[in-house]
Amino acid sequence: MRTTLGLLLLIGAVSCRFFLDRDPTSFFANGTLSCKLNKTWCFHVKMYEDDFGFEFANDVIDFYGTRCTSLEQHEYELSGNQFGDGLWNEEYEINISVTHNCTISGKKRRFRRMPQIVPVETPRVEITLDLLDVTDLGNEFVEHYV
Numbered sequence: 420m421r422t423t424l425g426l427l428l429l430i431g432a433v434s435c436r437f438f439l440d441r442d443p444t445s446f447f448a449n450g451t452l453s454c455k456l457n458k459t460w461c462f463h464v465k466m467y468e469d470d471f472g473f474e475f476a477n478d479v480i481d482f483y484g485t486r487c488t489s490l491e492q493h494e495y496e497l498s499g500n501q502f503g504d505g506l507w508n509e510e511y512e513i514n515i516s517v518t519h520n521c522t523i524s525g526k527k528r529r530f531r532r533m534p535q536i537v538p539v540e541t542p543r544v545e546i547t548l549d550l551l552d553v554t555d556l557g558n559e560f561v562e563h564y565v
């Protein structure tokens with residue numbers, strides 16, 4: 420009985436989501452990262468939609484990398500579409516996370532930015548991020564880029 424009810428609710432939620440689907444929003448973001456260590460460094464940039472504030476509920480829109488460079492600066496570019504949001508949300512919260520090893524210790528660090536909150540009806544969102552020096556930036560130490 421419980422299972423049936425759960426199943427019905429699930430079907431309800433899925434079809435509801437289906438009928439509520441809106442036109443997609445297309446996202447584009449780009450920018451440049453820099454590293455002052457004069458060493459080879461690597462980075463990974465990810466753009467995702469923060470649905471419920473939990474990592475597991477995120478929709479990845481696009482990622483760039485992992486790239487390694489011996490130059491001081493490297494550009495990145497992200498683009499993708501989102502089709503409607505979670506049932507209760509009227510806006511997208513777009514986060515960008517950067518993981519890199521431009522660190523004095525050589526350990527990988529990660530930081531997040533939330534540059535945009537946009538209504539789901541927005542057809543296109545373009546984000547240009549300023550030149551960002553990532554040297555030793557980020558409070559989160561991670562093992563992997565992704």
Ligand SMILES: *[C@@H]1O[C@H](CO)[C@@H](O)[C@H](O)[C@H]1NC(C)=O
Pocket residue numbers: 449450451494495547
């Ligand atoms: C970002 O994209 C815009 C539009 O395509 C372009 O004019 C600009 O030079 C790009 N900036 C970077 C840092 O790539």
Ligand SMILES: *[C@@H]1O[C@H](CO)[C@@H](O)[C@H](O)[C@H]1NC(C)=O
Pocket residue numbers: 457
């Ligand atoms: C950067 O490193 C290279 C090789 O390790 C060295 O030749 C060069 O002088 C360094 N440049 C600066 C600005 O420290």
Ligand SMILES: *[C@@H]1O[C@H](CO)[C@@H](O)[C@H](O)[C@H]1NC(C)=O
Pocket residue numbers: 456458459460461487520521522524525526
């Ligand atoms: C970052 O990782 C690359 C690849 O493992 C390595 O060659 C480079 O020396 C590392 N850079 C720093 C600053 O630790």
Ligand SMILES: *[C@@H]1O[C@H](CO)[C@@H](O)[C@H](O)[C@H]1NC(C)=O
Pocket residue numbers: 469472473474477514531532533
């Ligand atoms: C999104 O970014 C904001 C601001 O940095 C942060 O508070 C929030 O936890 C981030 N959400 C996720 C799911 O990473």
